[in-house]
Amino acid sequence: MLTAKQVEQALDRLYKAATDQVPRDAAVAVVGIRTRGETLAARMVGRLRADLPGRTVNHGILDITFYRDDLSRRRGAPLVRATEIDFDLDDAWVILVDDVLQTGRSIRAALDALHDFGRPRVVRLAVLIDRGGRQLPIAADYIGKQLDVPDNQTVRVKLKENDGQEGVFICSK
């Protein structure tokens, strides 16, 4: 669906939109949802630190496994990884990052998880792909690329750091 070049352009759009609105006086925290969101957040943090020298840009990682509402519907348990938020979330300007937004359930879980760590001033949602198919009243604030994908297909985002290649693919289930 998207080539490496198009992913780069989408990420650039996403970055600009997400960082444009950050007020000067706010502590910024970019929090990625494991696994691909974590990678996207790490890239965003790197660029933001270069663009905003002297300002604190915190980087967090959320593992939302414990907060999922489909915990009891899955069979077996893959490895849960730790959540890493070792900074103060209170009053922070949080940019929550994920690769694909579909049902909104991951984001619901991520918001619950975030609030166990503190009370951010604002939480904005940035996603690389919005593929539609929402089941909860959740919307992204910043979107890299909007795709209309039927429910019976899966959107896979591949990133260099995780998959050795870059691109967005659509597969049949």
Next chain:
Amino acid sequence: MAKREFSSARSSAPVEAGEDGQFVWTRKDLLGLDELSERQIVHILDTAESFKEVSTRSIKKVPALRGKVVGLLFFEDSTRTRMSFELAASRMSADTILFTSKGSSVAKGETTLDTVRNIEAMGVDIFVIRHGQSGAPHVIARKVKSSIVNAGDGSHEHPTQGLLDIFTIRQRLGRVKGLKAAIVGDIAHSRVARSNIIGLQKLGAEVVVVGPPTLVPPAIKEMGCSISHDLDEILPQVDVVNMLRIQFERFTGAGAAFPSMREYANMYGLNAARLKRCKKNILVMHPGPINRGLEITTEVADGPNSCILQQVTNGLAVRMAVLYLVSQAAEK
């Protein structure tokens, strides 16, 4: 659900790989380390690593087991294991109910199985069972649908203690493979020894058991470990020494296992003089409760090589991981 014949057969599902070929936990019971593969043991330890983080949060609670009921069935006394499981369950938002045999229906003559079935009928998802009879959790696992976690059965296994010991070794020494560990003391009555021997060997460590002949059954060799009756000879060779508690309450029948407490302490107790002859970074462990001055002196138990309290802290993370994993595997 698979047909239930043997506990081990029913809880191992054939598929252990999920999406992306990732390893997936599929056992709904944890009865012992004997039935686990190296990969499964490592999976529990890695999961526990993630659970450690939960205890460092300001809100030390995650909703992973919300709505689940954990039944703690302690047919035999316990303080730390019971409290550790209880806290582990509440950190994951489960409800707990506690059963101890003292002053209960057991005193009225009810069989163990009837007790468990009655409590299961109230809607319990996971049973954590400690029992004086070896194999009791295995028998129960065959008869109930809920997940079973063995919290110590007779002198057979104490899997979560074995796991937390290995977790602590891995944390302090950075690895398990290639290490040499001594388990010292009352091997004959110790389920902790058995779970440690099995788990450590599966992860590639070498184990030697040390103690007086009366407390070290020769057949323990069949588990793959070596035997020594000379602590002073073994100590300089090992990276880990696990000092077991002398379990006076299990000494039954005629005669004592050793002439006097003083002689035991002289022969097999860990003191400062002995520690000096050990490797500098030797890790000193004890599953608790300690008989101070008998198997270990206060100076050593509270010294820099000791990780006794760290074991207790890690026990919480390991038990959270175990409760989480078995509850996930129990679902369809």
